[in-house]
Each structure stands twice: as C-alpha cells, then as structure tokens.
Amino acid sequence: MISLLESTKPYIHMFKGIRISTRPDYINEEVLILLKNYNVTTIELGAQSMNDEVLFANKRGHSSNDVRNSSKLIKEYGFNLGLQMMTGLYKSSFEADLYTAREFLKLNPACVRIYPTVIMKNTELETFYNSGKYIPYTLNESISLCSELISLFEDNNIDVIRVGLHYSESLKENDVAKNYHPAFKELCENKLFFDKIINQLKNTEKNDFIVYVNQKSLSKAIGQNKSNLNKLNELGYNITFKSDNSLDKYDILIK
Numbered sequence: 001m002i003s004l005l006e007s008t009k010p011y012i013h014m015f016k017g018i019r020i021s022t023r024p025d026y027i028n029e030e031v032l033i034l035l036k037n038y039n040v041t042t043i044e045l046g047a048q049s050m051n052d053e054v055l056f057a058n059k060r061g062h063s064s065n066d067v068r069n070s071s072k073l074i075k076e077y078g079f080n081l082g083l084q085m086m087t088g089l090y091k092s093s094f095e096a097d098l099y100t101a102r103e104f105l106k107l108n109p110a111c112v113r114i115y116p117t118v119i120m121k122n123t124e125l126e127t128f129y130n131s132g133k134y135i136p137y138t139l140n141e142s143i144s145l146c147s148e149l150i151s152l153f154e155d156n157n158i159d160v161i162r163v164g165l166h167y168s169e170s171l172k173e174n175d176v177a178k179n180y181h182p183a184f185k186e187l188c189e190n191k192l193f194f195d196k197i198i199n200q201l202k203n204t205e206k207n208d209f210i211v212y213v214n215q216k217s218l219s220k221a222i223g224q225n226k227s228n229l230n231k232l233n234e235l236g237y238n239i240t241f242k243s244d245n246s247l248d249k250y251d252i253l254i255k
Contacts, residue, residue, distance in 0.1 A: 005038040017041025021084065025062040027070035032077045042110070043074050044082030049089060049096065050103035057091040064103070071107040080110040082161070087145055088117040088137040090128060094145055101149050105156050112153055113162040116142045116184065119176040126176050139179045146184075147191040154250055163188055186224060189250075193221040194228045196252050198235075206236035212253040215243035221252070 008018060020035070021044035035043070047067040049055050055063060067083070074081045083104050087097045104112060119125050119136060128134035137145065146163055153160050164184030165171060171180060181187060197211055213221040222229050222241050232239045247253060 002034070005035075005040075008038065012039055019044065019082075021046060021082070023062060024066040024070045027073055029073065029077075032073060032079070035079070036077060040079065042080040042082055044084055044111075044113070045070055045074075046084050047100075047104070048084065048086040049092060050100040051092065051096045054089050054092045054096055058089050068107065071109070075108075081107065082111045082113070083107065083109045084113040084115065086115045086117050087149070088142060090117075090125060090134045094141075097145060097149070098152075101152050105152070105158070109158060111159040111161045114146055114149055114160065115162075115165060116146065116179070118165060118171065118180045120171075121174040121176055129176060136177045136179060139181055142179065143184070143187050143191050147188040147195065150188055151192055151250065183224070186220065189217075189220040190223040190228055192250060193217070193252065194223065194231065196250070197221075197228070197232065197239075197254070200252070200254050201232075201237055208238045208240070210240045210242055210255045212242050212244035212247060212255070214247045214249055214251070215245050217249055218243055 005018075018038065018040045019042040020040055024045045024047055027043070027045070045067060047064075048058070048060060050064040050067060052064050071081055071083070085097070085100050085104065117125075117136060119129050119134075125134060129136065150160050150163065162185075164182075165180065167182040172182075193213070201209065211221065218241060223231075229239060229241070244253060
C-alpha cells in the first residue's frame with residue numbers, strides 16, 4: 001500500500017486527490033492517518049450488504065457493524081465516504097437489498113456503486129445455481145430493483161457513480177446465468193423515467209403530452225431504441241419529448 005502511494009508523489013500536483021476502495025474491516029485510525037498523509041480524499045467500502053445473514057452466507061468475512069464503524073471513522077477523519085453494494089447475492093432478496101440501501105442512507109455517503117451479482121464459471125455460486133440452491137434475479141428483475149435504488153439514492157442527494165460491472169470479454173463469456181448486460185445502468189435509467197412518466201399520467205385522460213427532461217437525460221427518457229416512447233404510445237399516450245435544462249438529472253415536467 002505504501003509503495004503504491006509513494007508512486008503518486010511526483011504527480012500529486014496534477015490531480016485533486018486519490019480515491020481508493022477497501023474492505024470495511026481493514027479500516028482503523030492508524031491506516032486513516034497514513035492515507036491522509038498521502039492525499040487520499042475518498043475511501044469506498046465494499047460493504048455489499050447490510051444483512052449479516054447474507055454477508056455470512058457469501059463468506060464476506062465482515063459484518064454490517066464493520067461497515068457502520070468504518071464509515072463513522074472515515075467521515076470523522078475528513079474523507080469522502082463511498083459505499084458499494086451488490087444486489088441479488090446468495091440468500092438475499094429485494095427486501096434485503098432495499099434494507100441495505102436504507103442503511104446506507106443512514107451513513108450518508110457521498111457516493112455509492114451498485115453491482116448486480118453475476119455468477120461466474122468455476123465458482124461456488126455456480127455450484128449453488130446448478131443445484132437449484134441459488135436462484136438469481138433475472139435481468140428484468142435487476143433492472144426493476146436497481147432503478148428503484150437509483151431513485152432512492154439520488155432523491156437523498158447521494159451520487160450513484162456506477163451501476164453494473166465494467167464490460168469485458170471474460171465477463172461476457174463466463175456469465176453463467178446470462179443476466180449481465182453491458183448497458184445495465186442505461187436500462188435502469190430508462191425504467192426510472194418510464195415509471196415516473198406513467199405515475200404522473202395514470203390518472204389523466206389519454207391525450208397529447210409534452211414531457212420535459214434535462215437535455216443530458218433526453219435519450220434515457222425516450223428509452224433505448226425508443227422503448228419508452230413506443231410503450232407510452234401503445235398505452236394511448238401521444239408523447240413528445242423536449243429538453244429543459246432547468247430540470248435536474250432525473251426530474252420530469254409534463255404538460
């Protein structure tokens with residue numbers, strides 16, 4: 001760790017700080033003092049779940065209280081806190097994953113990452129899957145859950161900096177359950193916008209509507225391959241999408 005941090009010294013004037021990630025049970029005051037001296041600014045914890053039964057079943061080797069204690073220390077020492085969660089782990093459920101998100105809110109991190117579980121070949125999880133002991137979320141189930149999680153975090157001013165795993169050929173080839181998608185976050189955001197639009201329109205008469213969103217969110221609101229636009233048209237709503245940059249990233253205005 002020290003040798004890696006030492007290698008940043010000649011370049012420290014070129015960037016604002018260093019972001020690292022680690023296990024919740026690897027944080028203590030001695031480590032935090034060291035990291036502070038090397039201009040580390042953000043520490044992310046691989047919490048994965050705040051349900052101790054889930055953590056134990058997946059052999060994480062740490063508890064939910066490790067996450068709470070480390071998060072408190074990290075913030076006391078003036079670092080930005082990031083928390084990472086995995087949805088759909090062995091022994092988990094929608095409610096357990098939502099509980100993890102709500103527990104994250106109590107810790108008030110600056111940012112979060114959301115990683116749906118992907119079953120890889122030659123792992124214990126694959127054995128559980130093949131025997132029927134573990135049933136993963138389908139892609140659509142993951143999209144539904146994670147779109148809700150994005151809304152929950154963003155509504156509480158917590159930045160969601162990653163949803164889904166980075167694409168790699170190895171990941172694609174070794175995905176046993178075939179529920180990985182390289183554009184997973186975009187699919188979640190499509191669902192998020194569709195749900196917001198339909199929630200506002202459900203008690204109105206079928207008519208012509210203009211849906212305003214931030215310019216940067218326009219393609220997400222329309223949906224991949226115009227999926228949201230097409231579904232709304234099929235439901236009898238004649239929708240035109242327009243941009244309004246006074247709106248926040250996930251806000252909508254319907255006229």
